Amino acid sequence: xxxxxxxxxxxxxxxxxxxxxxxxxxxxxxxxxxxxxxxxxxxxxxxxxxxxxxxxxxxxxxxxxxxxxxxxxxxxx
Numbered sequence: 835x836x837x838x839x840x841x842x843x844x845x846x847x848x849x850x851x852x853x854x855x856x857x858x859x860x861x862x863x864x865x866x867x868x869x870x871x872x873x874x875x876x877x878x879x880x881x882x883x884x885x886x887x888x889x890x891x892x893x894x895x896x897x898x899x900x901x902x903x904x905x906x907x908x909x910x911x
Contacts, residue, residue: 835902841884851857860876862875862876870907873908874910895907
C-alpha cells in the first residue's frame with residue numbers, strides 16, 4: 835500500500851474509534867505515520883488516565899493492526 839493510502843485508512847479507522855473514546859471524555863488525534871508506526875495524541879480525559887496504556891494497546895493498536903496491513907504499532911506522543 836502507498837503511504838498516502840495507508841494514512842487515509844489510518845485516519846478513517848481512527849474516526850471509527852473516536853466516538854468510543856469521546857464517550858469517556860477523551861479524544862484521539864492522528865499525528866503521523868512513519869516506518870510502520872502510527873503516532874497519535876490522546877487528549878481530554880485520556881491525559882493522566884490510568885487506563886491510557888490499555889486503551890492504546892488493546893483498543894486503538896489492536897483495531898489499527900487489524901484494519902491496516904502495513905502498521906506494526908501505535909505510539910502516543
